[in-house]
Amino acid sequence: MSTLILGGGVTGLAAAWHLQRRGEAVEVWEAQEAVGGWMKTLPWDGGHFEVGPQGVLWQKGTAVDRMFSALDLPFNAPGKGARWVGKGGRLIPVPASPFGLLASPLMPLSAKLRMMLEPFIAVRPLEPEEGLSAFAARRLGPGVARDLLPAMVAGILAAPPEVLSVDAIPKLTQWEAKGSLVAGVRKGGISHMVVPVGGMGQLPIRLAQHVASVRTGLRASSLERLADGRWRAAGGGAVREADRVVLALPAYEAAALLGPVAPASAEALAAIPYTTVDLWHSRHTPLPRLKDGFGFLIHPPEGGGYLGSLVPSWMDPQSAPAGLMQLRSFVGGAFPKGPDLDRWEGLFARLKGWLPELGEPAAVRHERAERAIPRPEMGHRARVKAALAGLPDGLDWLSNARFGPGVRDILEGLETWMA
Ligand SMILES: Cc1cc2nc3c(=O)[nH]c(=O)nc-3n(C[C@H](O)[C@H](O)[C@H](O)COP(=O)(O)OP(=O)(O)OC[C@H]3O[C@@H](n4cnc5c(N)ncnc54)[C@H](O)[C@@H]3O)c2cc1C
Known part of the structure; x- marks a missing residue:
């Protein structure tokens, strides 16, 4: 099974890391020049600041602990x-x-x-x-x-x-x-x-080091189903075919790609503010x-x-x-x-x-x-359900809008998704 993951934030990279550990062939495309999405630590005059999360909820024996231990992340x-x-x-x-x-x-x-x-x-x-x-x-x-x-x-x-x-x-x-x-x-x-140590951005950096193929500066702009049921993604001059495409993207970015191939999912995702x-x-x-x-x-x-x-x-x-x-x-x-x-x-x-x-x-x-x-407003449950139900075989969507707002929610959600 080959999987192309769109989005090199912590969700996409952690999903890629899990799939690769299970022996699957994975590639990640990230639109920006650096991995991490919101999870980035940028230098600032003798120190640094966090672009997004400034900490993660950790507890012994949980998904966060298992990932940090496997990555040997201090x-x-x-x-x-x-x-x-x-x-x-x-x-x-x-x-x-x-x-x-x-x-x-x-x-x-x-x-x-x-x-x-x-x-x-x-x-x-x-x-x-x-x-x-x-x-x-x-x-x-x-x-x-x-x-x-x-x-x-x-x-x-x-x-x-x-x-x-x-x-x-x-x-x-x-x-x-x-x-x-x-x-x-x-x-x-x-x-x-x-x-x-070194800031939250160290987590996606470490994950990316463990995933065989992470391509940055590559924004997917179209998705197409092939006659044999596989999928083709294109963008930034690159084309890739895979058995499965996982959109590890904010709902509005996923909606833009899904419009032509899964309109009901796109509509539900576009409605998430x-x-x-x-x-x-x-x-x-x-x-x-x-x-x-x-x-x-x-x-x-x-x-x-x-x-x-x-x-x-x-x-x-x-x-x-x-x-x-x-x-x-x-x-x-x-x-x-x-x-x-x-x-x-x-x-x-x-x-x-x-x-x-x-x-x-x-x-x-x-x-x-x-x-x-x-912003999971009332009706969020129905929107997520409709978005997932409308996805054809071989497409999936992973996001904090699906699993919960924090990094802990995402990493726990991914373990369940993998099971
Ligand atoms: C200000 C702020 C503070 C936060 N504080 C905390 C905290 O303290 N603790 C905590 O646990 N959580 C916190 N969070 C939440 C946490 O940061 C997020 O839940 C998590 O980082 C989301 O990761 P993601 O990979 O799902 O999404 P993103 O980080 O949005 O990653 C999606 C990636 O997809 C890429 N992309 C978009 N479109 C395309 C495309 N077409 N092709 C390829 N790539 C594409 C984007 O460039 C991006 O890198 C905070 C969030 C913010 C914004």
């Missing part, structure tokens, strides 16, 4: 790190345990008590699809859905939970299927954010209160489009030159944002509102992640 595991939610004009620590939450000012007491009932709430059948907010309100209570969920979801999907399907975070229904969220987490174990988010990287004199800090997320109604800031230099000390703290601030996404947030000065004023002691930056850079994050 990583920094800084531990849990302090986290805060910006609410009521100040940063409130997120307690490490549900019991700690009882004493926290993050939610009213009635909401905390309701949350404690979660293990006793009946499991709901998977169908019909439920909204993400409705899921949280049903299991954890309306207080969690109102006061805690929006900031958490903004930090993952840069979108308000009210518009999202519960499938936006597939772990939730997987945990509920174990009896309750508490039981699911207890059985599944706790994961920790880790980052490969994507979110654009602005990322501001800045370097400052370290702040004592962020010393062991993962970062903070702002309760969206108060953020006005400023979603929060993480501290990459805590997770990955090589990202910033010695003596500097690196921040990564998220702006916009699916939330309306004030015009002040188009400029660093406006964002800096907002940052100072939460961290008054923050000093002027030693360096700043802005990156726009255009259509970077899938």
Whole structure:
């Protein structure tokens, strides 16, 4: 069986790596000059910054652990790190345990008590699809859905939970299927954010080194079925025939290629929206209160489009030159944002509102992640189902819009796909 994989992001490369380990002939085409898609680490004056993911959830004995071990990929595991939610004009620590939450000012007491009932709430059948907010309100209570969920979801999907399907975070229904969220987490174990030494970009680079044929700078522009049932892809002056073509692409890119050969799939994929988010990287004199800090997320109604800031230099000390703290601030996404947030000065004023002691930056850079994050709105389940059902034999589509938003979801989804 020969497979051509279109897309050399982490999904395409990890799929190629799995197939090759099973003895199949694989080739990857990547449109850009470098592999990795969003998972790239770029140099920046004495350090580096992440274009996309800044960590991956790792746990012993999971898909991420198996891949990192097989690739012999060293990583920094800084531990849990302090986290805060910006609410009521100040940063409130997120307690490490549900019991700690009882004493926290993050939610009213009635909401905390309701949350404690979660293990006793009946499991709901998977169908019909439920909204993400409705899921949280049903299991954890309306207080969690109102006061805690929006900031958490903004930090993952840069979108308000009210518009999202519960499938936006597939772990939730997987945990509920174990009896309750508490039981699911207890059985599944706790994961920790880790980052490969040298940055997240090391993962796709290492994967590409293990895959025999990875061609970069090659954008597929057409797909065609041959008389013998095989497939031909063409683009950038190259043509390749294979038994199978796997589109490891964002839904909108896959839709463009599938239009002529699988119109129903193309239509379903084209209907999956994507979110654009602005990322501001800045370097400052370290702040004592962020010393062991993962970062903070702002309760969206108060953020006005400023979603929060993480501290990459805590997770990955090589990202910033010695003596500097690196921040990564998220702006916009699916939330309306004030015009002040188009400029660093406006964002800096907002940052100072939460961290008054923050000093002027030693360096700043802005990156726009255009259509970077899938937005699984209500109806997502039906769209993914229609997209997969409409694919002819020999075509497949793999993506975070299918498996879940994080790298962990993708790597776990790929193991299931391979089984
Ligand atoms: C700002 C940001 C922060 C994130 N933070 C985290 C995090 O901290 N932790 C976490 O787990 N996840 C995080 N994520 C999510 C994670 O990065 C993604 O889920 C993952 O990188 C998606 O990988 P992919 O290969 O599916 O898609 P992509 O990275 O989009 O890769 C698709 C590839 O296909 C190529 N391509 C497109 N069209 C064609 C074509 N016609 N022919 C050939 N190639 C083509 C593109 O150039 C691209 O390289 C973050 C994402 C973003 C954007």
